[in-house]
Amino acid sequence: MPTLHTVNKSPFERTAFGSCLKHLAAGDAVLVLEDGVVGLRKATAFAGDLDAVSGDHKLYALGPDLDARGLKPDDLVSGVTVVDYGGFVDLVAEHDRTQAWL
Amino acid sequence: MPTLHTVNKSPFERTAFGSCLKHLAAGDAVLVLEDGVVGLRKATAFAGDLDAVSGDHKLYALGPDLDARGLKPDDLVSGVTVVDYGGFVDLVAEHDRTQAWL
Amino acid sequence: MSMDEQTIDTEVVKKFLYVNRKAPYGTIYALESLEVVLISAAFDQDVSLAFLDDGVYQLVDGQDTKAIGMKNFSPTYRALGDYEITKLFVEKESLDERGLTEDDLMEIMYEDEDDDWAEKPSIRIVSRTEMAAVMADQDVVLSF
Amino acid sequence: MSMDEQTIDTEVVKKFLYVNRKAPYGTIYALESLEVVLISAAFDQDVSLAFLDDGVYQLVDGQDTKAIGMKNFSPTYRALGDYEITKLFVEKESLDERGLTEDDLMEIMYEDEDDDWAEKPSIRIVSRTEMAAVMADQDVVLSF
Amino acid sequence: MKFAVLINEGPYTHQASDSAYHFTKACLDKGHDVFRVFFYNDGVNNGTRLTVPPQDDRNLQKNWTELAEKHDLDMVVCIAAAQRRGILDENEARRQGKDADNIAPGFRISGLGQLVEAGIAADRLVVFGD
Amino acid sequence: MKFAVLINEGPYTHQASDSAYHFTKACLDKGHDVFRVFFYNDGVNNGTRLTVPPQDDRNLQKNWTELAEKHDLDMVVCIAAAQRRGILDENEARRQGKDADNIAPGFRISGLGQLVEAGIAADRLVVFGD
Numbered sequence: 001m002p003t004l005h006t007v008n009k010s011p012f013e014r015t016a017f018g019s020c021l022k023h024l025a026a027g028d029a030v031l032v033l034e035d036g037v038v039g040l041r042k043a044t045a046f047a048g049d050l051d052a053v054s055g056d057h058k059l060y061a062l063g064p065d066l067d068a069r070g071l072k073p074d075d076l077v078s079g080v081t082v083v084d085y086g087g088f089v090d091l092v093a094e095h096d097r098t099q100a101w102l
Numbered sequence: 103m104p105t106l107h108t109v110n111k112s113p114f115e116r117t118a119f120g121s122c123l124k125h126l127a128a129g130d131a132v133l134v135l136e137d138g139v140v141g142l143r144k145a146t147a148f149a150g151d152l153d154a155v156s157g158d159h160k161l162y163a164l165g166p167d168l169d170a171r172g173l174k175p176d177d178l179v180s181g182v183t184v185v186d187y188g189g190f191v192d193l194v195a196e197h198d199r200t201q202a203w204l
Numbered sequence: 205m206s207m208d209e210q211t212i213d214t215e216v217v218k219k220f221l222y223v224n225r226k227a228p229y230g231t232i233y234a235l236e237s238l239e240v241v242l243i244s245a246a247f248d249q250d251v252s253l254a255f256l257d258d259g260v261y262q263l264v265d266g267q268d269t270k271a272i273g274m275k276n277f278s279p280t281y282r283a284l285g286d287y288e289i290t291k292l293f294v295e296k297e298s299l300d301e302r303g304l305t306e307d308d309l310m311e312i313m314y315e316d317e318d319d320d321w322a323e324k325p326s327i328r329i330v331s332r333t334e335m336a337a338v339m340a341d342q343d344v345v346l347s348f
Numbered sequence: 349m350s351m352d353e354q355t356i357d358t359e360v361v362k363k364f365l366y367v368n369r370k371a372p373y374g375t376i377y378a379l380e381s382l383e384v385v386l387i388s389a390a391f392d393q394d395v396s397l398a399f400l401d402d403g404v405y406q407l408v409d410g411q412d413t414k415a416i417g418m419k420n421f422s423p424t425y426r427a428l429g430d431y432e433i434t435k436l437f438v439e440k441e442s443l444d445e446r447g448l449t450e451d452d453l454m455e456i457m458y459e460d461e462d463d464d465w466a467e468k469p470s471i472r473i474v475s476r477t478e479m480a481a482v483m484a485d486q487d488v489v490l491s492f
Numbered sequence: 493m494k495f496a497v498l499i500n501e502g503p504y505t506h507q508a509s510d511s512a513y514h515f516t517k518a519c520l521d522k523g524h525d526v527f528r529v530f531f532y533n534d535g536v537n538n539g540t541r542l543t544v545p546p547q548d549d550r551n552l553q554k555n556w557t558e559l560a561e562k563h564d565l566d567m568v569v570c571i572a573a574a575q576r577r578g579i580l581d582e583n584e585a586r587r588q589g590k591d592a593d594n595i596a597p598g599f600r601i602s603g604l605g606q607l608v609e610a611g612i613a614a615d616r617l618v619v620f621g622d
Numbered sequence: 623m624k625f626a627v628l629i630n631e632g633p634y635t636h637q638a639s640d641s642a643y644h645f646t647k648a649c650l651d652k653g654h655d656v657f658r659v660f661f662y663n664d665g666v667n668n669g670t671r672l673t674v675p676p677q678d679d680r681n682l683q684k685n686w687t688e689l690a691e692k693h694d695l696d697m698v699v700c701i702a703a704a705q706r707r708g709i710l711d712e713n714e715a716r717r718q719g720k721d722a723d724n725i726a727p728g729f730r731i732s733g734l735g736q737l738v739e740a741g742i743a744a745d746r747l748v749v750f751g752d
Binding site for chain 6: 360362364376377380383384387388390391393487488489490491492
């Protein structure tokens, strides 16, 4: 019964993203949007936290929010799949529930 | 030319409080209000950051906000002076400028 | 009433989880979350509340809001048992990081109708792993 | 105009610092801060901008907001020189923590009227200690 | 599939309303049902018709109103949250003795029960906030 | 001493307006001058007269209006921020072709220059936000 977790906050501003990563159950995935996407850049103080979960959990990023913040797919930690709003809808449909980390 | 820094965010939710403590100049003081006051409790994951600056900088807490969150003066790290709204006004007047860490 | 409402099957009982991660009074989210909780009780849903991160401060004992001029809504948590809302999960790691223990929290009790109305505590201290399991066992998760 | 306005001594030049600590687009603070900055230029004040913490993302090059349907206001930073706003302090530690270098930022230039209109960079990368000194050297500090 | 959307923040200050709008539109474009969009907390401020955004910016209220018209979308503003923040329809204005109302076309004011109903009726509920 | 106050958040959702109110009141009670209270960002939402808070809660708009009346306080709502968020006075409503206005007594709508002026004129400026 996997959950899609959504994170819209930068891990450098708030602790929500980090807290989300500590509450993932088996099979859960994380979709990162809005200001949250800045947390997906490689070689940051947060990248290690992502690496620790990305083996067991799928990480998705909302492409329109990456673009707005000048982030290219090459800038991101490995294992992130980029989706658009339609892909966001598909992810919600494919998971049993959605939990927003506000 | 000392500054009064104001912090209204919990250090367990946002990084603003921690960032403020890293930007204090000689003689600067910090007034903690609103949700920020939960960061003043002793024996927390943040108390060490406060101890590191409280020797060189005065720490103030807004009493009405402590009361609202069930915090007693005994619960706080050492070296915190509790003020009311009138004391807040005095502190602003006594310092050359105020900087809010929003 | 709109057409949509008439199509709702009121026999449905879903598991609703209200996730509380923010301190009270600095923002309104704790209070307005509680207002939804009370309404969902009226719909006879299976309601749980999760308190983690700064949300644990919502349950701290001894809140006194007179001097900030705001309403102290913490007594409402004590009344949740009357609405058959009896599952308040509080994360131990969140308490620890904030220098809090269960003794710092309000006592919140309910009467168990399946056990001769015995008084039981509504607050259940759980580990982070247990909290993740609670979250994974829901139909609807609401965060504010 | 109210009575109050007429009492203002327009000869006064104060040091204004605008502190930018939030990423753009997720919230409006970066944009509405910039709107105040432009106005204060019209008042001939001594204006500096501080970019630290997530505020450094406001200056990242290559922002493209088409798909989120919001206005890309980053070109406005490039125009600040025309308003004689030439002091944009960016904290090195904030860049480092976020995996950014000066090369990831927009190029923002101004023409120095005291130096035969030579083109000079407006962005000044400073250490955290230097940033604290900039903050301590102001008359008015505005944060959004 | 049947979706419901909850929006906790007002227009412009937070991206929540923008993200929710693009998400809802994508749901409808894919042929899904959107049972209800519920506006709570500061989210109620999306429902005022008095906004005048700059010419070169998006008009969020207009976007929502047009989406609702096109897809017969049920957009509900929470009455308790709206009263705290000054969002009123004609009925509410009369009932509260106020001399003006400001609700935008396509939005209706109703109780919090409508949010719980949406949670019960929809297959998925997605929350957008701060 | 001459104070100025900047408020960046609306009523009820964030404590900023409450804290600023208690601070401003304490300034005046101590005999200080308050040159201006400026409402920016979502802070403009403090200036609507259409709020109806619960009976047992504080009425922030009323508190501000009464404080302004008692102390002849200059309370300015930023016009650009107000347009985005739907706060209008009678003039603005007419100018924008809107059929209603919602500004509360004691508040006036004016430009951002009034904030910079306050920074220049006041000895201290204090910011309340999120």
